[in-house]
Each structure stands twice: as C-alpha cells, then as structure tokens.
Amino acid sequence: MHLIFGGAYQGKLDYAKERYRLEERDIFFCRAGKEGEGCPSGPEIDFNKKAVVRLEEFVLCCVRSGVEAKEYLKEHREEWEESVVLCTDISAGIVPYEREMRDWREMVGRTLTYLGKEAKEVTRVFCGLPQKIK
Template sequence: MKLVIGGAYQGKRAYAEEHDSIQKWANGEICPEEEIFSCEGMVDFHLYLRRLLQEGKEQYVREQLIPKLLQENPQVVLVTNELGYGIVPIDPFDRSWRELTGRICTELAEHADEVTRVVCGIPVVLK
C-alpha cells in the first residue's frame, strides 16, 4: 500500500499518477463503497471516510475497514488531504471526521510500504 498525503491542491494526485502506473482510479467522494477493495488507487480518501461517517458506519471504519483493505487490496494507492491543520471546526461532525481521518491515516501509514507528503508539488518521502 502507498499513502500520498498533503494539503488541498498541492499536487498529490499528479504525483501519484506520475509515479504509479494506475489504470483504475476511484474517487472517494462518489465511488461505490466497495470499490476501495478493487481499485488500484483512490483519490479523496478523506471524503470516502466522510461518506461512511455520514452513513453511520463509524464503528465499521474504526474496527473493520483497515484489516479488510489490507487483506483484499494491499497494493492500493490512497491519496488523501491532511485535515489536522488550521482552525478546529466548530461543527461536531466535522471535528469527529477530522479526528477519525487522522487516526485512520496514522494506522494506514504504519502498514504502508511507502508514505509520501506532497507540498507545493514537491514530494517528501516519509517512509
């Protein structure tokens, strides 16, 4: 698994497309929930998590998503925004989403073969 992180509009997807020959991208904002287990790469992974939370699947995300992903699609490339910087959201749901996304990405980074942070189009390999 590879994880590509960074702020919004920093060139994460362009980096992933340039360095990985991915033919089947999924968009986390709109793809079917199960597509994460069959796609080669997913952009907007943070929005995928938001959708699952909005559907009341927090327990599934916390307990089952990562083990299932590691088993069924261990070579996936996940591209996600870093949400933990800036002003803390006033909305309780947004705070919960931000916290959960950070925790999930932290756990994914532990299992990832490679973690790259992209800032201003410049990749920095963290792992």
C-alpha cells in the first residue's frame, strides 16, 4: 500500500493519477455527505479499485456511524495490500469547536498513524511537490 497524504488542494490526486496512470474507473471516492444526511458510500470501501481517495471522508462517515476506522481497515487488511490510499491531512489547525469535527480530526490521526506504519511507501504532497516520507 502506498499512503499519500497532504493538505487540502495540494495535488495529491494529480500526483497519484500520474504516478499510477489511474483512470476515473480505478478510483473509489469516499463520500461522507452533509451533516444529518448519513453516508452515501456507507462506512464501506470498495478495495477492488486501485485507489481509495478522500479517506478522510470515509473516516467522517465512521465517526457518524460509531465505527472506528482503524478497526475496519484492520479487518480488511489483506484487501488493501496493493492499494493506493489518499487522505487529506487535517491535523494542523485550531482544535475545532464542534464535537464531531474534533472526533473526526482525532480519528483521522489514529487511522493515518496505523496506515503509515503498514504502508510500504508514504508520500506527502506539498504545493504539488511529492515529498518521500517512507
């Protein structure tokens, strides 16, 4: 698994598309939906796709469903062995006022710490430039 993280709008997907020659059909886009709307994609990921994008949205979905994202990923450990996983880094701002956003921020942190440990390769994208972390 290759974990690619970075701040919002930094070019994570452009980098992954170029590096792995991904087409739209190769990508699973996680969607959390708006507050109170539930989770259009459910707290489920289709690991048959080569790339999982916006993992933070999956995590938000988990927060809303009372599921620990890391545990879900552990259960499906073998399915994402060869995946490319993209996640927005939301760890470096002010502690959010809303409870749900705080829970989200912390769960993303726990999830990425786990994935960072399991990953064969970790890349941070900053202003469109890839930075090899692992």
